[in-house]
Every structure is written in structure tokens, then in C-alpha cells.
Amino acid sequence: MPFSRRDFIITGSKAAAVAGLTHLAPGALAAAQTAADDKINIALIGCRNMGFGDLQNALKLPGITCGALCDVDQDILDKRTAEVEKIQGKRPLQYKDYRKLLENKDIDAVIIGTPDHWHCLPFVEACQAGKHIYVEKPLANSIAECDLMVKAARKHQRIVQVGQQQRSGTIWKNAMDRIKAGDIGQLRKVNIWANFNYGIGQPKMPDEPVPAGVDYDRWLGPAPARSFNRTRFHGNWRMFWDYGGGLMTDWGVHLLDMALWAKDTRDLPLSVVAAGGNFSYPDHAHETFDTMQVTYQLKDQIISWENTAGVQNGPYGLSYGLAFIGNDATMVINREQMEIFPEIVDNKPKVPAVPKQTGTDSHDLHMKDFIDCIRTGKEPVCPVETGRLAAVYAHMGNIALRTGSTLTWNNNEHRFNNNTAANALITPSYRAPWKLPAL
Ligand SMILES: NC(=O)c1ccc[n+]([C@@H]2O[C@H](COP(=O)([O-])OP(=O)(O)OC[C@H]3O[C@@H](n4cnc5c(N)ncnc54)[C@H](O)[C@@H]3O)[C@@H](O)[C@H]2O)c1
Incomplete structure (x- = not known):
């Protein structure tokens, strides 16, 4: 041949x-x-x-x-x-x-x-x-x-x-180089936030016939069978557990990935605790949490996540971003901008301030x-391992809140220690004829 x-x-x-x-x-x-x-x-x-x-x-x-x-x-x-x-x-x-x-x-x-x-x-x-x-x-x-x-x-x-x-973003690569070079001092905490209107889903609508030309059964695939509703379909599926994980996974993977990159973390967290719920917009269709906070305990730092769906304001005037908090300075960054705010001791900055730098889209790179x-x-x-790590962190945030429990992960047994409710959310049950692949 x-x-x-x-x-x-x-x-x-x-x-x-x-x-x-x-x-x-x-x-x-x-x-x-x-x-x-x-x-x-x-x-x-x-x-x-x-x-x-x-x-x-x-x-x-x-x-x-x-x-x-x-x-x-x-x-x-x-x-x-x-x-x-x-x-x-x-x-x-x-x-x-x-x-x-x-x-x-x-x-x-x-x-x-x-x-x-x-x-x-x-x-x-x-x-x-x-x-x-x-x-x-x-x-x-x-x-x-x-x-x-x-x-x-x-x-x-x-x-x-x-x-x-x-x-692949230059602004992020430069930021990681600065953190690793010690420009903000010892990194102990990363605050992450993502506040977006779309997180509350669409105004509720009744179920409808499946639109012409759509193979809806195949769109559902391994997810449970249900009648067609536009608020769960194209683009809107993110806010329903059968298809997505809300802001926590949609934005969480992007931003948690940056927090993990700063120290080249490869491990899952020691524990995960979450608070929040669906507190707003009952007239909108969503299951995933509109309001939530998650704390990840790592061995030498904490990472904290919060999302407030339906709200576009956030810390430092940014609707989303990360604050890397070091002994000497705080770096505030998102896709569009990065700035370093030094700690002031005896009226003097501990490290040089870095004025706002701008970033650009990195999909093409x-x-x-x-x-x-x-x-x-x-x-x-x-x-794939980097994608898996960020996704598992994000899923753990949702699982902690869905089960109302503090999670600890048993790496040997690949499950949450003695937490039946959380363990039940590790593996989805696929709707026949689709089968979770066996490898
Ligand atoms: N990297 C980023 O910044 C970024 C931004 C937006 C979305 N995403 C990700 O991209 C993915 C798609 O999101 P989207 O916003 O484009 O969703 P979307 O709903 O707009 O598009 C999904 C498409 O997949 C099609 N589809 C569904 N099931 C299919 C199947 N079995 N076979 C073939 N096609 C099928 C749908 O008909 C639809 O055309 C998601 O995983 C999302 O998280 C990433």
C-alpha cells in the first residue's frame, strides 16, 4: 500500500x-x-x-x-x-x-x-x-x-x-514570567471572578416542536431524552447540567488554568469548599448556579473562584479577571489588560508598579x-492533561456546591473520600445507544 x-x-x-x-x-x-x-x-x-x-x-x-x-x-x-x-x-x-x-x-x-x-x-x-x-x-x-x-x-x-x-496569549505568558521571576513576591492567593449577564440563561419559554432540519435526538446524544426547548439549545445549553456547567466551567477553565499555570501546579486541590445557589432571575431558564464562591486549598496557596451571573461589574472595575496576590504586590489581569499594584511600606513601593499593559485575542496563535x-x-x-486539570478543578467547584459538602479527593481510588453524593457526579450515565467509551 x-x-x-x-x-x-x-x-x-x-x-x-x-x-x-x-x-x-x-x-x-x-x-x-x-x-x-x-x-x-x-x-x-x-x-x-x-x-x-x-x-x-x-x-x-x-x-x-x-x-x-x-x-x-x-x-x-x-x-x-x-x-x-x-x-x-x-x-x-x-x-x-x-x-x-x-x-x-x-x-x-x-x-x-x-x-x-x-x-x-x-x-x-x-x-x-x-x-x-x-x-x-x-x-x-x-x-x-x-x-x-x-x-x-x-x-x-x-x-x-x-x-x-x-x-497562547502574550499578555498571559508575560504575566506568568513575571510571577515566576518573583515580581510580585511570594504568591499565596489567587482571586478569580467572572460576572456575566449570560450566566442567568434566557427568559423562560415553553417547549416547542423540533425545528425543521435539526436532528434533536442526535443533539441530545448521550444526555437524557427531553422535549425541545430553545432556552436549552444552541448556545444556551451551558446553563443546564446535562450539557454544561454554567459560568463555573465555561469561564472557570480559562481562568483557573491561569491560576494553575502561575506555579505550574499539576495536582488536584487538597480540598474544595463552595457556597452559593440560584438566588436571582427565577423567570430565566438555568440550573447552574448564578451566584457562587469556591475555595480551593492547595499546599502553599489558596485559589478562590466567584461568579455572579446577571451582573457585569466586578473587582478593579473588571467584569472578569484574576488578582494574583503576592507578598510584594498584586497583579490584576484579564485578556484585555494587566497591571501590578505594589505593596507600600514606609511610603515606598516594595516593587516597581507596572502600569496597565494591553492584551489581544489569542485564538489564532x-x-x-x-x-x-x-x-x-x-x-x-x-x-490534554492541562485541559483535564482545569476542567476537573471547575467540575469540583460545581460538585462541592451541588452536594453541599467539603470535597477531598482520593487520588489512588480516583474518587471523593467517603462522599457518596459527590462520587455519584463523577461519571455521567449515557443514554442508550450511546456508551461511555471503554479503554
Ligand atoms: N475557547 C473559547 O473561548 C470558547 C468560546 C465559546 C465556546 N467555546 C466552547 O466551544 C464549544 C461549542 O460552544 P458554542 O458556543 O460554539 O456552542 P453552539 O451551541 O453555538 O454550537 C454547537 C454546535 O454543535 C452542533 N452539534 C451538537 N451536537 C452535535 C453532534 N453530535 N454532532 C455534530 N454537531 C453537533 C450544534 O448543532 C451547534 O451547531 C463548547 O464546548 C464551548 O465551551 C469555547
Whole structure:
């Protein structure tokens, strides 16, 4: 059988992965350089919003084509097909079933832009089909699914980039360098907040017939069967436990990831405690918490999370952000700006103040890193383990509040110590015929 272009790209990456390389070995350079001239054919699963943004960024890069699109809503599929055709001059194939798309041997890599409850299955099956994967965040909608996805990616040696694009953001990289260089002194506490109007969901509406062209049963997939309601559908699913985790996971993974990056934390927290509830907007459709605070105890610091949905104000005049609190200064940062406020002792600042610096969007850089890594075999800046860690932290915040308990994690047994209610939320039960993958 002839050695195909796709085998070539995969072999280069595989070789580096087998060797456990995070940087390219000299011996792999020739293959990588040749592969860099080669084309990479991408497919998108879940085309409405973020996934399509990711695809557009990929198509700006040299050598990238889009061979196929998959969605369960025919209107979206048609609209995005026409847009891709306009961009690249060639019409991509259409699929409604991602499993059929994964059988297409001409596809080298997939972007997974489905709602969170629909990340794990296509991801694991894409690994098994030999595709590289850009998967949107949060990695999955449960702790057990995240763990399976790490296992699948490593077993099949796939290049995986999780869509926590702040890992590619210059403002964040500079901030991490400053913290690690000691610019704010010893870091003991990180305060994180995310206050957004959308967190309260949409005004309540009655159930309706399924819109024409939508395969709603497939949209629900492994989630429980229920009648169609717009307030739980496109874009709005985030506020319902069957499909998402509210602001805690939607924004939590992005911002917790930054808190964990500051000390290159790889461990789960020693304990998690939460308070809050659904206190506002009873006329809006949401199950996830509009008001919550979570405290993560780590060995040498605490990380605190809070979200107030339906409110857009926050500390330091920012609707979302992080305050890294060190002995010598506090760094306040979000995607748009970073500032350092020194502690004042004897009327003198302990460290130089850093006036406001601005940041820019980093989605395009994050996609470029993924594509570069497919060609070189390097580890992307947000590998599957990094996505899993941030997602598990976020899920733990929700589980602590849903069970009204202080959580402690037993790493050996992979469950919460003697906490039946919390353990019951680790693994979702999939609706037949869908099955949680067994690896
Ligand atoms: N990185 C970021 O900053 C960022 C921003 C927004 C969203 N996201 C993430 O992107 C993902 C998608 O979010 P969104 O806002 O685009 O959601 P969305 O509801 O707007 O779009 C999801 C699309 O997936 C399709 N879909 C659902 N089930 C499918 C299936 N089985 N097969 C194929 N298509 C299916 C839907 O029909 C829809 O077109 C989420 O995981 C979200 O958290 C990330």
C-alpha cells in the first residue's frame, strides 16, 4: 500500500511522541521540514459558533484545507458549507454523523466544537481513527470523561490542543514570567471572578416542536431524552447540567488554568469548599448556579473562584479577571489588560508598579500552535492533561456546591473520600445507544 500524505504527517508526530519528546529531536528535523510543506486537511464537528471561529483561524494558515463539516442542524451545515467554499474555493463534504466523518481517510485532524456533553465520544473515536484533535474547552462535562480523554490521546499518540487559548496569549505568558521571576513576591492567593449577564440563561419559554432540519435526538446524544426547548439549545445549553456547567466551567477553565499555570501546579486541590445557589432571575431558564464562591486549598496557596451571573461589574472595575496576590504586590489581569499594584511600606513601593499593559485575542496563535505541532510532533501549549486539570478543578467547584459538602479527593481510588453524593457526579450515565467509551 502506498505511503500516504496523511501517514507521513502522523508518522512524524508519532515518532516524536513515542520518543517522549516535547522538543523536536535533531533526527526528526528533516521529516518535520518536509511535512511543513505538506497540506493538512481538517474537518469540523459542531459548526455554529466557536468551532467555526477555530476553523476560520486554521484556514488562514498555509497548507490548510477543510475537507468536511459535521453538524446536526442542516441550516447551520449549509450556511457554514457555503462560507467555507467561499474561503477556500472548494466545497467541503457534509456529514450529520461524526462517526461517518471519522471514517474519511482524507481527514488528518478534527476540530471539536460541539456542546460540552458531546466532547468525549467524538474525541475518543477521533483518537481511535488516527486524527489529531483541537477540542474546545472545557475538555468534557464530567471528571470521568476527562480522564478517558487523556487515556485515549496518550494511547493513540495524537496531537491534542485544548481550546484554552489564553495559553497562547502574550499578555498571559508575560504575566506568568513575571510571577515566576518573583515580581510580585511570594504568591499565596489567587482571586478569580467572572460576572456575566449570560450566566442567568434566557427568559423562560415553553417547549416547542423540533425545528425543521435539526436532528434533536442526535443533539441530545448521550444526555437524557427531553422535549425541545430553545432556552436549552444552541448556545444556551451551558446553563443546564446535562450539557454544561454554567459560568463555573465555561469561564472557570480559562481562568483557573491561569491560576494553575502561575506555579505550574499539576495536582488536584487538597480540598474544595463552595457556597452559593440560584438566588436571582427565577423567570430565566438555568440550573447552574448564578451566584457562587469556591475555595480551593492547595499546599502553599489558596485559589478562590466567584461568579455572579446577571451582573457585569466586578473587582478593579473588571467584569472578569484574576488578582494574583503576592507578598510584594498584586497583579490584576484579564485578556484585555494587566497591571501590578505594589505593596507600600514606609511610603515606598516594595516593587516597581507596572502600569496597565494591553492584551489581544489569542485564538489564532493557539490554532497556529496546534498546526505547527502536527507538523513537528511537539507538544502543543495546552495538551490534554492541562485541559483535564482545569476542567476537573471547575467540575469540583460545581460538585462541592451541588452536594453541599467539603470535597477531598482520593487520588489512588480516583474518587471523593467517603462522599457518596459527590462520587455519584463523577461519571455521567449515557443514554442508550450511546456508551461511555471503554479503554
Ligand atoms: N475557547 C473559547 O473561548 C470558547 C468560546 C465559546 C465556546 N467555546 C466552547 O466551544 C464549544 C461549542 O460552544 P458554542 O458556543 O460554539 O456552542 P453552539 O451551541 O453555538 O454550537 C454547537 C454546535 O454543535 C452542533 N452539534 C451538537 N451536537 C452535535 C453532534 N453530535 N454532532 C455534530 N454537531 C453537533 C450544534 O448543532 C451547534 O451547531 C463548547 O464546548 C464551548 O465551551 C469555547
